[in-house]
Amino acid sequence: MAVLVTGGAGYIGSHMVLNLTDAGEKVVVLDNLVTGFDWAIDGRAVFEQGNAGDIDFVLGLIAKHGITEIIHFAGSIVVPESVADPLKYYGNNTATSRNLIEAAVRGGVRHFIFSSTAAVYGMTGLAPVVETTPLSPMSPYGRSKLMTEWMLADVAAAHPLTFGVLRYFNVAGADPAKRSGQSTPLATHLIKVACQTALGQREKMDIFGTDYETPDGTCVRDYIHVTDLIAAHALLLKHLRGGGESTTINCAYGQGYSVREVIDAVKATSGVDFRVDEGPRRPGDPASVTATGEKARSLLGWVPQHNDLKEIVESAYAWERHLMVRNR
């Protein structure tokens, strides 16, 4: 019995690997290192370098390692890039996932957990969404992920496989023991960019749009600490292993923060009043995206431990400083 973690060299996947290996699980990481780092893979896991969409390679891994579950993080993740290059996203997200799911079915994998996204909801208004809120993704990224959700539902209806879809809201923060964190140098995520600017790695940063219909005119997001997000995965895996039905669950706190509020939090944590310019809107950005996280609590017994913007920002900033020293 082993868990295959695709994208286990990436930001979120590497935290999943740590959670599983800490729990004594046998873990195999499948990653092509396109954005991940081999140093981010916990030494207790087996690393297999390759493409998650290579059916024969994955079938070989399933047989070789006795894979019983797949947790699928591998993919392309940048919303504006998906607008500029949609085929990359329908390729590396939708088509790759399709092949991985085929390998899972043919290899007799029992359970499949998939990293989906808040971007499947699209323009949601200011109220937090629930899982039954109508889906209307605004970007190719969101659509590429929604198609994978649909494939999983269709496949699970036809084959003996159960799945869990987790729709992540904005993931941030790092492992409290500083074993991993968001490490992509050219990452586009707000908290990462602000921390890099505070540390002088960027001369300045931009706010993308100040004319949204939100309290301060900038976009609102529900930032979730990566440790809480990973705890939801571990609970979902337990649910599926215990015979629980396939399910789709939002991972969020139900509390939104604006771009300005996040930047202020990074300035307060770092003590640096870095330069921030106000620029035009970024394509594909909805004004406000938040969710209650109620289903995760009621179905999985999820109890967030790090629901605090200050703590999330401090953790991201500490990781950024750690990376600076590491990369020197």
Ligand SMILES: NC(=O)c1ccc[n+]([C@@H]2O[C@H](COP(=O)([O-])OP(=O)(O)OC[C@H]3O[C@@H](n4cnc5c(N)ncnc54)[C@H](O)[C@@H]3O)[C@@H](O)[C@H]2O)c1
């Ligand atoms: N970061 C967020 O806020 C966020 C929010 C919602 C959903 N997600 C989803 O979570 C997942 C992980 O995101 P992340 O932030 O850790 O990104 P990341 O770029 O750090 O990690 C992705 C990993 O997948 C690997 N990879 C990409 N394509 C691959 C392929 N075809 N075969 C094998 N490996 C491949 C990369 O090398 C990398 O290690 C993604 O599916 C993303 O869409 C992330």
Ligand SMILES: O=c1ccn([C@@H]2O[C@H](COP(=O)(O)OP(=O)(O)O[C@H]3O[C@H](CO)[C@@H](O)[C@H](O)[C@H]3O)[C@@H](O)[C@H]2O)c(=O)[nH]1
């Ligand atoms: O330098 C920056 C970076 C971001 N933003 C804004 O900050 C907000 C958050 O942006 P970002 O951190 O890039 O996250 P999102 O675009 O909301 O997308 C993230 O969160 C989604 C879930 O909500 C995931 O699906 C995506 O993979 C992940 O990149 C948006 O309004 C951006 O326009 C800025 O103003 N300046």
